[in-house]
Amino acid sequence: MNKRWIGLVALLLVLGACQKEDDDNTGGGSGGGGGVTPNVGDLIDIPFDPTAYDLVIPDGFPMMEIPEDNPMVVEAVELGRHLFFDPLLSVNLSMSCSSCHLPNAGFTDGQPVSVGVDGIAGTRSSMSLFNVGFFNKGLLWDGRVATLEEQAGIPVEDPIELHDTWPNVEEKLRQHDQYPRMFREAFGIEDRSDISKDLAVKALAQFQRTLILGSNSKYDRVLRREEFFSNDEQNGFDMFFDIVPSLPDAECGHCHNAPLFTTNEYFNNGIDSVGSLEEFDDKGLGAFSGRLVDNGKFRTPSLRNIALTAPYMHDGRFQTLEEVVDHYNSGGHLADNLHPLIVPLGLTEEQKKQVIAFLHTLTDTSYLENPAFQSPFK
Amino acid sequence: MKKLSFILALSILFIASSCDNDDPILSEVTSVDLNFKANFNGERLLMGKTYDYNGRSVRFSLFDFYLSDVAMVQNNGSSIEESELIEIDLVDLSFQQTEPDVAESGRTISINNVEVGDYAGIKLGIGVTADLNRTSFVDYPSSHPLNSAAHYWSGWNSFIFARVEGRFDADGDGSFEKGFVFHTGTDDTYTFKDISQSLTLEKENTSTLVFDLDIKELFKITDPICDEDGDGYIDLHLGNCDGTHTDGELELAKAIMGNFRTAIQMIE
Numbered sequence: 314m315n316k317r318w319i320g321l322v323a324l325l326l327v328l329g330a331c332q333k334e335d336d337d338n339t340g341g342g343s344g345g346g347g348g349v350t351p352n353v354g355d356l357i358d359i360p361f362d363p364t365a366y367d368l369v370i371p372d373g374f375p376m377m378e379i380p381e382d383n384p385m386v387v388e389a390v391e392l393g394r395h396l397f398f399d400p401l402l403s404v405n406l407s408m409s410c411s412s413c414h415l416p417n418a419g420f421t422d423g424q425p426v427s428v429g430v431d432g433i434a435g436t437r438s439s440m441s442l443f444n445v446g447f448f449n450k451g452l453l454w455d456g457r458v459a460t461l462e463e464q465a466g467i468p469v470e471d472p473i474e475l476h477d478t479w480p481n482v483e484e485k486l487r488q489h490d491q492y493p494r495m496f497r498e499a500f501g502i503e504d505r506s507d508i509s510k511d512l513a514v515k516a517l518a519q520f521q522r523t524l525i526l527g528s529n530s531k532y533d534r535v536l537r538r539e540e541f542f543s544n545d546e547q548n549g550f551d552m553f554f555d556i557v558p559s560l561p562d563a564e565c566g567h568c569h570n571a572p573l574f575t576t577n578e579y580f581n582n583g584i585d586s587v588g589s590l591e592e593f594d595d596k597g598l599g600a601f602s603g604r605l606v607d608n609g610k611f612r613t614p615s616l617r618n619i620a621l622t623a624p625y626m627h628d629g630r631f632q633t634l635e636e637v638v639d640h641y642n643s644g645g646h647l648a649d650n651l652h653p654l655i656v657p658l659g660l661t662e663e664q665k666k667q668v669i670a671f672l673h674t675l676t677d678t679s680y681l682e683n684p685a686f687q688s689p690f691k
Numbered sequence: 692m693k694k695l696s697f698i699l700a701l702s703i704l705f706i707a708s709s710c711d712n713d714d715p716i717l718s719e720v721t722s723v724d725l726n727f728k729a730n731f732n733g734e735r736l737l738m739g740k741t742y743d744y745n746g747r748s749v750r751f752s753l754f755d756f757y758l759s760d761v762a763m764v765q766n767n768g769s770s771i772e773e774s775e776l777i778e779i780d781l782v783d784l785s786f787q788q789t790e791p792d793v794a795e796s797g798r799t800i801s802i803n804n805v806e807v808g809d810y811a812g813i814k815l816g817i818g819v820t821a822d823l824n825r826t827s828f829v830d831y832p833s834s835h836p837l838n839s840a841a842h843y844w845s846g847w848n849s850f851i852f853a854r855v856e857g858r859f860d861a862d863g864d865g866s867f868e869k870g871f872v873f874h875t876g877t878d879d880t881y882t883f884k885d886i887s888q889s890l891t892l893e894k895e896n897t898s899t900l901v902f903d904l905d906i907k908e909l910f911k912i913t914d915p916i917c918d919e920d921g922d923g924y925i926d927l928h929l930g931n932c933d934g935t936h937t938d939g940e941l942e943l944a945k946a947i948m949g950n951f952r953t954a955i956q957m958i959e
Contacts, residue, residue: 373827374829375829375838375840378832449833554845554846555936556846562936566845566846567874567936568841571845572829573840575840576839576840576841577840578841604789605789606738606739606787606788606789647868649739649750650739650752651858651870652752652870653752653858653870654870654872655870656869656870
């Protein structure tokens with residue numbers, strides 16, 4: 314009899330432990346219990362039921378790493394798209410992120426250097442945002458920020474960009490007739506006062522992670538054997554990747570490796586003539602790393618849609634792909650940190666045209682038909 | 692009542708047996724540090740520093756290589772057993788001129804949970820094993836050593852096993868106008884370095900094995916095509932001997948990878 318009593322007590326203890334766990338779970342999801350008054354905000358009646366965003370990664374692409382604290386959801390991507398195209402984020406409501414990253418210009422602005430809300434020109438060319446979610450070795454031309462979330466916070470307060478302040482932008486978003494609902498649907502905030510820079514940059518980062526491009530260019534179709542290169546394109550491809558010993562090596566593929574057509578590394582590609590590494594006007598990576606050997610090094614941009622993203626280089630000095638190929642064919646300017654692959658290539662005029670013909674096969678304008686890449690305010 | 696007692700007893704027996712069954716017999720383990728340092732002709736290697744290359748000046752800008760299938764070797768008399776230390780890792784020895792102290796320290800790979808005991812030596816695989824070389828850099832997360840587009844050459848369908856890059860003053864005018872880029876890869880160039888030396892790993896102490904790698908040794912060559920002056924080293928001033936990218940240059944890549952066997956020495 315005693316043994317049975319002990320057994321029953323043990324069973325009750327186990328059940329009790331299980332019940333405690335259930336109670337804990339219920340408490341978190343129901344907005345509070347046990348007599349605690351929930352913090353009822355002005356958004357609490359709006360449903361919060363986020364839908365996981367299904368990123369479609371092209372075959373052969375690397376995996377995209379999503380921060381654990383910013384999982385992709387449809388509602389946040391949509392919020393990010395609105396924020397990206399909304400001039401509300403600038404001090405005088407005149408510019409948005411999209412002013413320097415126009416979809417029709419391959420998510421650049423087509424200018425050598427970008428000009429901000431006060432008419433002040435920067436020193437760098439707007440970088441294309443295609444496939445930016447795959448880049449994990451630093452962002453911007455000099456790699457000074459590590460994540461899209463970090464990057465998205467910069468232009469709002471940069472005096473030569475949107476020149477606002479985050480507290481001001483947060484207040485504009487809180488007073489808006491749509492954004493409080495969108496922040497609620499995306500992140501589950503209960504009160505419009507919960508709208509913050511942190512959530513805004515998360516939404517912007519999520520939208521930018523959806524700007525994936527990599528399955529509809531001619532190059533991709535040739536890879537899938539759905540199409541063939543022309544003779545010029547094929548020769549250009551062979552020189553780009555140094556496939557055929559009988560053709561010169563255009564030395565492109567080492568730094569612009571497929572599938573993203575960038576290794577996302579930082580190099581001095583010889584565009585500046587300097588007497589010493591201290592003399593670079595724009596020190597690029599060196600200004601961030603503090604290492605002399607990094608002066609004049611800039612991030613290798615992706616060449617996908619390169620024909621749509623002129624002008625070229627970090628300061629937009631080259632207007633055409635022809636000028637770019639001429640530069641590389643020349644061997645560039647010697648410097649102590651010049652990349653060893655920057656040497657005179659010996660390409661003939663015809664071979665230069667063939668390399669450019671191949672570069673045009675990386676063009677994919679199908680995204681222009683995708684409303685998810687366009688402004689929601691049209 | 693009897694039925695309930697029986698069920699309880701059976702449950703206890705079941706739980707007890709499930710606890711006992713898979714208890715492993717734990718071996719004593721310790722930690723091992725593999726430390727790599729690079730030299731040029733016996734002098735500590737620094738990127739950007741000028742070295743004499745058989746009468747001409749050379750500067751390096753990059754030197755790294757993959758290690759794979761690294762194992763401690765145990766000779767039990769009748770059989771040889773290997774305890775894997777590293778499946779794959781990248782050793783980057785590109786220390787700048789401003790980092791002589793860092794270069795002196797070299798690059799260290801720390802491995803935990805290595806069985807203590809007496810070993811007959813260590814085996815280093817230089818490059819990427821054939822199994823891993825069937826994969827691509829896109830298959831790995833950013834934290835993995837194989838996640839590097841810069842270490843994959845699609846023309847070879849291969850990872851780049853080792854990279855030696857720099858510039859060369861071919862005409863002696865001090866301008867270092869010539870670049871060289873030796874990238875090696877493909878299964879045929881994969882190389883093993885076997886080091887036979889009695890090694891005792893003790894439980895209480897982390898063992899540090901120190902390897903010196905003389906990069907000049909990598910440039911040794913017997914093929915006269917790239918050694919016109921007959922000094923036994925690659926003539927970097929020759930246009931077809933300043934890099935390894937295409938299939939036609941794989942023999943040179945193979946020679947460089949083979950040279951790792953003599954270039955690497957375990958000094959401690």
